[in-house]
Amino acid sequence: MRIHISIARQQLNLINDENKIVRSYLISSARNGNGQQRGSFCTPLGKHIIRAKIGDKQPINTVFVKRRPTGEIYTPELAARYPGRDWILTRIMWLSGCEIGFNRLGLVDTMRRYIYIHGSPDSAEMGRPGSIGCIRMHNGDLLDLFNRVIVGTPIEINQ
Helix, strand or coil, rough: EEEEEEEECCCCEEECCCCEEEEEECCCCCCCCCCCCCCCCEEEEEEEEEEEEEEECCCCEEEEEEEEEEECCHHHHHHCHHHHHHHEEEEEEEECCCEEECEEEEHHHHCCCCEEEEECCCCCCHHHHHHHHEEEEHHHHHHHHHHCCCCCEEEEEEC
């Protein structure tokens, strides 16, 4: 299995070893566009892998901060109490760049930028940019993807 993410189409495709699309999901990438630089709040391009899968067996809508469950479950009421919070929900797939000098090491390191594929509130709009760098998915889609891939799964993010 491998993952291809198209920023232009705001779509993530899960592709099997026969090069056939197994599933397609709408996503939301960075509202600032694509880019590699730390602090840019852009989605990095290029070749990556899933370095870690976080949150297995946590309830849907579990709230994560710094990759740790907070004990909170996302609700609209919780969102109203914390209107500026960047919601990372349900599961996290932490990405690591594979291209030294482009998306790995130095000021362009995807992993050190804490770029994830993660869940978001079901009210979050998919199909258009809106994140601060990560790839957002609706929770049901994220759970489906999370259960189909393993640590080390290759990912290609293209414009």
